[in-house]
Amino acid sequence: MIRTQLEEVQERIRKACQRSGRSPEDVTLIAVSKTKPVSMIREAMEAGQTVFGENKVQELCAKYEELPKDLSWHMIGHLQRNKVKYIADKAALIHSVDSLRLAETIEQEGARHNRVIPVLIEVNVAQEESKFGVSLEETLPLIEEIAGLPHVKIRGLMTIAPFVENPEENRPVFAALRQLSVDIKGKNMNNVDMDILSMGMTNDYEVAVEEGATMVRVGTGIFGARDYSAENR
Numbered sequence: 001m002i003r004t005q006l007e008e009v010q011e012r013i014r015k016a017c018q019r020s021g022r023s024p025e026d027v028t029l030i031a032v033s034k035t036k037p038v039s040m041i042r043e044a045m046e047a048g049q050t051v052f053g054e055n056k057v058q059e060l061c062a063k064y065e066e067l068p069k070d071l072s073w074h075m076i077g078h079l080q081r082n083k084v085k086y087i088a089d090k091a092a093l094i095h096s097v098d099s100l101r102l103a104e105t106i107e108q109e110g111a112r113h114n115r116v117i118p119v120l121i122e123v124n125v126a127q128e129e130s131k132f133g134v135s136l137e138e139t140l141p142l143i144e145e146i147a148g149l150p151h152v153k154i155r156g157l158m159t160i161a162p163f164v165e166n167p168e169e170n171r172p173v174f175a176a177l178r179q180l181s182v183d184i185k186g187k188n189m190n191n192v193d194m195d196i197l198s199m200g201m202t203n204d205y206e207v208a209v210e211e212g213a214t215m216v217r218v219g220t221g222i223f224g225a226r227d228y229s230a231e232n233r
């Protein structure tokens with residue numbers, strides 16, 4: 001069941017790559033396993049999936065401990081500074097850096113673990129009030145500040161696009177993030193790479209790939225709908 005879903009998503013990514021003249025190897029599928037049990041992650045693992053995304057520190061840590069160490073765990077959700085210490089040695093990539101203070105905490109924890117921690121800057125392209133992330137205009141100034149931190153490595157940008165009925169509506173959002181990343185890359189800043197563009201979820205990942213996503217974060221499309229009732233959070 002999960003294998004079939006995974007293969008379906010991979011096939012759609014391949015086709016989106018074909019349509020836009022890109023290579024499927026340039027797109028990493030992150031299986032967003034938040035709220036889902038370890039048994040389902042094992043199923044995805046057996047189908048060859050190795051990269052997983054979680055949005056809660058506690059859940060990421062619990063699954064990290066329980067599952068084989070050759071998996072990669074991406075922190076994709078809003079991150080509180082007091083929780084950075086729990087994932088500093090576990091997260092392969094933190095997608096959700098949106099303030100200098102958070103980056104400074106990551107710097108401290110990186111130094112403590114003698115590790116340079118890879119991060120993305122979360123950009124709220126559509127300026128939705130309900131979402132975290134900096135505006136398009138704030139992104140470069142923030143990157144200039146974070147670039148001075150030796151244990152934090154900026155690898156690119158991330159966005160969570162609005163929830164829309166028709167994924168085409170998000171095309172301009174993805175195109176704007178991609179353009180920003182091209183502009184920043186052109187500045188050739190020290191300690192800043194712009195090789196990762198994390199954009200696209202179950203509803204809109206094909207459009208995101210067509211617009212240049214190098215990481216897509218797909219949960220529902222692989223594991224099915226999430227149950228947020230009661231304590232199953």
Ligand SMILES: *Cc1c(COP(=O)(O)O)cnc(C)c1O
Pocket residue numbers: 032034055076077160201202203217218219220221
């Ligand atoms: C939950 C989540 C996803 C996956 O959402 P789906 O619509 O289930 O694919 C992707 N990115 C972030 C940041 C999320 O929190």
